[in-house]
Amino acid sequence: MAVRPAAGERTVSLPDLQANCARCFGLCCVALPFAASQDFAADKEAGTPCANLQSDFRCGIHAHLRDKGFRGCTVFDCFGAGQQVSQVTFGGRDWRQHPGTARRMFAVFPVMRQLHELLAYVTEALDRSEARPVHAGLRTAQADLERLTLSPAEVLVELDTEAVRQEVNGLLVQAGELVRNAVPGKKKNHRGADLFGARLTEAKLRGACLRGACLIAADLSGADLRSADLIGADLRDADLSGADLTGAVFLTQAQLNAARGDARTRLPASLTRPAHWQA
Structure with missing residues (x-):
């Protein structure tokens, strides 16, 4: 090091x-810190306790963060x-x-x-x-x-x-x-790509490189993302309904929490289906 x-x-x-x-x-x-936006209902400076922080260091609205305008906390x-x-x-x-x-x-x-x-x-x-x-x-x-x-x-x-x-x-x-490379065939390279709002319905992205890609609000419904490298990819409001993320590399729970999906979305065994996703 x-x-x-x-x-x-x-x-x-x-x-x-x-x-x-x-x-x-x-x-x-x-x-x-956080700033009032669609992710946070109020401004807060670094080093200042959130108004929702209780004396026992727990969040007073943890079960209702999204409803109360604190979606940013959930991701x-x-x-x-x-x-x-x-x-x-x-x-x-x-x-x-x-x-x-x-x-x-x-x-x-x-x-x-x-x-x-x-x-x-x-x-x-x-x-x-x-x-x-x-x-x-x-x-x-x-x-x-x-x-x-x-x-x-x-x-x-x-x-x-x-x-x-x-x-x-x-x-x-x-x-x-x-x-x-263990995935057969030619793989797509979208490293760092700007795919904001892209229509990628049922896209063949198995083994693709999506490192650092901007996929905000992208339509990835039904996409094949098996073994894709998703480290640092921005999946905020991306539609993962019916997508297959089995074996995806470096996918985090926070990325899933920021996205949208449903009961058909296939996830790596180590990750949990977010509660706000559609049934």
Whole structure:
């Protein structure tokens, strides 16, 4: 890695990379800013608690976020960074009882989120047999990332996350290509493409590269997206009704939560059908 990892070891499991709000001090509700829009019903500055945050650090309208105008909250995923910062980096000392920790805690949270997001992608790539040629490199990256997550707050706030991301991304690109190359036939390359509102009904996108593509409000109903690389693709309001996403690479729950789908949409086993999708 570009930055020397902190001393110590950590063995990350899938639950570590999933948000556990019960073990977090409501960091996403405080540390991050949002602006009044179709995704948020009000403005909030970074470091200011959301008006809906309760004394126990839980959201008072969690079950009704979309109805109350806070759709943006439902598509955010910290990848387990919240509980790591709350319980490990700051040893269970919350920012209310220990206000002196607040500024550093809020600064560390977005850094930890990036590390955990990378860990989630690396862990997925290690589970893909097609990516075996780069597994050794991925295991090294995984160990280095795990050690970085154990760094003290003063180290984390100074971490060059872009350098870390660039180094790991090289391995993720290779892993994605290996998975896609295992699909027979010619594959489409829409990396970084602007497909805003595109009509892609029943499109043959099996094994396609859609890394970083803008698919906002795209019609992907009935599309074949098996083994497609979707890392960083913007799926806000994309119609995935009846689409097949089996084996899609680097698809996240947050991406699905931002999209629209129905009971016919086929998903990877590790992901959950969003509650707001059509029956």
